[in-house]
Amino acid sequence: MDLIKPEVGLIFWTSLSFLILLFILGKYAWKPILAAVNEREQSIETALSRAEAVKEEMSRLTSENEALLKQARAERDAILSEATKVKNQIISEAKDAAQKEGTRQIELARVEINNQKAIAMADVKNQVATLSIDIAEKILRKQFEDQKKQDDLVKELLKEVKLS
Amino acid sequence: MIGAIPTKALAQEKTPEVKEGKFDPGKATMEHIADKHEWHLLGEKFIPLPVILYTDKGFEIFSSANLQPQGKVYKGKYYNYVLVNNKIKAVDETGNIDEAANKKVWDFSITQNVAGMWLSGLVLMFVFISVSSGYKKRTGKAPKGLQSFMEPVILFIRDDIARPNIGVKYERFMPLLLTIFFFILINNLFGMIPFFPGGYNLTGNIAVTLTLAVVIFIVVNVNGNKYYWKHIFLPDVPFWILPIMWIVEIIGIFSKPGALMIRLFANMAAGHIVVLSLISLIFIFNSLWISPVSVAFAVFIDIIEVLVVFLQAYVFTMLSSLFIGMAIEEHHHEVI
Numbered sequence: 001m002d003l004i005k006p007e008v009g010l011i012f013w014t015s016l017s018f019l020i021l022l023f024i025l026g027k028y029a030w031k032p033i034l035a036a037v038n039e040r041e042q043s044i045e046t047a048l049s050r051a052e053a054v055k056e057e058m059s060r061l062t063s064e065n066e067a068l069l070k071q072a073r074a075e076r077d078a079i080l081s082e083a084t085k086v087k088n089q090i091i092s093e094a095k096d097a098a099q100k101e102g103t104r105q106i107e108l109a110r111v112e113i114n115n116q117k118a119i120a121m122a123d124v125k126n127q128v129a130t131l132s133i134d135i136a137e138k139i140l141r142k143q144f145e146d147q148k149k150q151d152d153l154v155k156e157l158l159k160e161v162k163l164s
Numbered sequence: 165m166i167g168a169i170p171t172k173a174l175a176q177e178k179t180p181e182v183k184e185g186k187f188d189p190g191k192a193t194m195e196h197i198a199d200k201h202e203w204h205l206l207g208e209k210f211i212p213l214p215v216i217l218y219t220d221k222g223f224e225i226f227s228s229a230n231l232q233p234q235g236k237v238y239k240g241k242y243y244n245y246v247l248v249n250n251k252i253k254a255v256d257e258t259g260n261i262d263e264a265a266n267k268k269v270w271d272f273s274i275t276q277n278v279a280g281m282w283l284s285g286l287v288l289m290f291v292f293i294s295v296s297s298g299y300k301k302r303t304g305k306a307p308k309g310l311q312s313f314m315e316p317v318i319l320f321i322r323d324d325i326a327r328p329n330i331g332v333k334y335e336r337f338m339p340l341l342l343t344i345f346f347f348i349l350i351n352n353l354f355g356m357i358p359f360f361p362g363g364y365n366l367t368g369n370i371a372v373t374l375t376l377a378v379v380i381f382i383v384v385n386v387n388g389n390k391y392y393w394k395h396i397f398l399p400d401v402p403f404w405i406l407p408i409m410w411i412v413e414i415i416g417i418f419s420k421p422g423a424l425m426i427r428l429f430a431n432m433a434a435g436h437i438v439v440l441s442l443i444s445l446i447f448i449f450n451s452l453w454i455s456p457v458s459v460a461f462a463v464f465i466d467i468i469e470v471l472v473v474f475l476q477a478y479v480f481t482m483l484s485s486l487f488i489g490m491a492i493e494e495h496h497h498e499v500i
Contacts, residue, residue, distance in 0.1 A: 002198060002249070003433065006371035009216075009272040010199060014281065014375040021285045021347065026339035029292035033318060034338055036299035043304060 135161060189444035197365045197436045200250045200276045201228040205360050213274050215252065219243065220268040228273070243269065277372070280364035284350045292346070321345055321481060329485040330492065337488055340383060344376060345481040352432060352473035356466070367476070368432030370425070377425035380484045385417065388491040420487050424480055431476050435469040 139154045203211040212229035221242040230238040231247040238245045243254040243265050252273070254265035291310065298311035307315045326334040326341055351366040366372050396413040398406075442462040446455050 002251075003194060004370050004429075006369075006374050007199065008270055008371075010275065010277055010369060010371035011375050012272060013274070013278040014372045015378075017278070017281050017285055018343075018347065018375065018379065021288065022340065022343045024289055025292055025343050025346075029289075029296045030339040030342050032296040033292070033299055033315075034322070034335070036296075036303065037315070037319065037322075040304055 131161065187444075187447040187450075189441060189448055192444060192447075193437055193440040195250060196440050197368055197433055198250055199365075199369060201231065201247065201252070201273055203276045203279060203360060204363065211279075211360070213276065213279055215245075216272040216274065217245075217252065218270040218272055276364045277366045277369055280354060280361070281351065281366055281372075283361055284347075284354050284366075288346055288350055318342060325478070325482050326485050329482065330489040333492055334485075337383070337485065340379075341481050341485055344379075344484060345477050348376070348428065348480055349474065349477035352477060355432065355436070356469060356473060365432065365436055367428055368436055370429045373425040373429040376428070376480070377421035380424060380487060381418070381421040383484075384421070384487045384491045387488060389494070391493065391495045392491045420483075424483055427483075428476050428480050431472055435465070435472055438465050439469070 135154075135157050138157060201215060202213055205211065210232075212227045212232070215224070215226050215228050215231070217224040217240070219242050224240045224242060226238065226240065228247075230236075231245065231252070234247045234250075236246065237255055237259055243262070244256070245252050246255045246259070246261075247253075248261070252269070252271055254262045254269050256262045256265075291314070295311045295314050298308065302308065302311075306312070321342055322334070322338060325345075326338055330337055348367055351372075354362040355365050355367060357363060396417070397410065399409050399413070401409055439462050442458050442465065445458045446452070
């Protein structure tokens with residue numbers, strides 16, 4: 001049967017043609033195509049993994065930022081409360097100091113007043129003494145002129161004194 | 165296959181029909197799927213192809229037009245030739261077939277199948293070199309046009325045929341598998357075209373499938389590692405079974421590519437035979453009224469054949485990679 005009897009000529013040409021086709025396609029088609037496909041697949045893969053890494057980095061940065069923000073907020077609060085404390089302290093200190101100073105001033109004023117009072121009292125005493133001496137002198141002089149007159153005078157003078 | 169077959173069958177079968185007055189569908193079909201020394205276009209028109217003969221006295225090269233019409237004797241340099249059933253036979257002076265001379269004449273003609281194979285080869289080269297240049301032009305970019313049409317097929321062969329069957333070392337065999345796949349596919353498809361540039365039956369020819377099977381046989385056995393040979397010569401069986409195992413395994417070495425050869429050949433040849441038989445019905449009944457039935461069935465079979473065309477290319481490639489994979493498989497956990 002011719003159908004299942006291979007012909008030598010066709011075997012020869014098929015082998016030759018197939019090997020040449022294999023060589024040419026292998027060199028100029030399959031190799032560059034497969035290399036390009038592989039390269040593209042790799043570049044896609046690296047791009048994807050890089051995107052993943054960037055995403056991770058982003059989330060890391062975000063969380064870091066948040067932490068920083070939280071820390072900053074805490075620090076701000078701490079600073080504010082510290083400032084408040086210091087302010088209060090300063091105010092209370094100032095109050096204390098003012099009170100002390102006031103007390104001191106008042107004390108000083110009192111001392112001064114007392115001094116002045118004492119001086120004034122001394123002066124008053126002196127004047128009283130001088131007046132008493134003057135009155136006594138005048139009384140004495142009048143007594144020496146006329147008793148009655150003198151008495152009146154004394155009385156009058158006394159009245160005067162009382163009035164003055 | 166529809167349009168040209170009746171005319172062609174008619175054209176070729178005219179002579180016997182006139183002689184015997186009867187149409188022989190078997191003979192017509194067999195002639196149709198066999199190789200020819202000329203490429204028929206339409207009706208009686210054909211492209212003559214070069215005849216190359218290697219004889220004991222030297223090469224003979226002449227046009228096959230010299231042998232037409234069939235039965236005409238051509239006087240060559242060394243012998244006289246005549247075409248009998250599309251085969252070149254040496255004849256003596258009186259026109260009788262010279263058996264002694266025939267043994268010395270080897271036919272290396274560029275037949276229809278060879279010419280078709282070259283044409284399909286050129287198409288393959290054109291297509292895939294342009295695809296490859298597409299990758300060079302648009303490096304790293306998405307494929308375009310023909311490139312995007314071929315890339316899924318190439319990736320299918322790589323990811324679904326080569327990688328799962330061969331394993332990590334698949335890359336070395338990719339050029340072979342891709343070439344085999346597209347060679348079979350394009351020749352199957354060209355075989356489906358009933359007129360020029362198709363109309364030949366390359367993958368349904370046992371010489372071609374034999375050659376492809378031998379290529380796979382060589383690749384498998386050259387790449388076979390020690391586990392492959394150990395499995396053949398020293399399988400884990402009691403020693404007295406070994407001789408039987410050797411016979412079985414050695415038959416297995418040859419039967420695997422043999423199955424490849426027969427599967428592709430039989431599938432493609434059978435498809436052509438079925439279609440041609442259906443068309444022959446018109447001539448058997450000798451009535452035009454049967455032609456709608458013939459054509460309807462032939463179209464139906466043709467549609468199935470289109471599926472078979474792809475399927476056989478896939479199966480051949482898949483089994484080839486499976487055999488290669490079995491030969492180069494590493495057994496890391498050998499249980500002895």
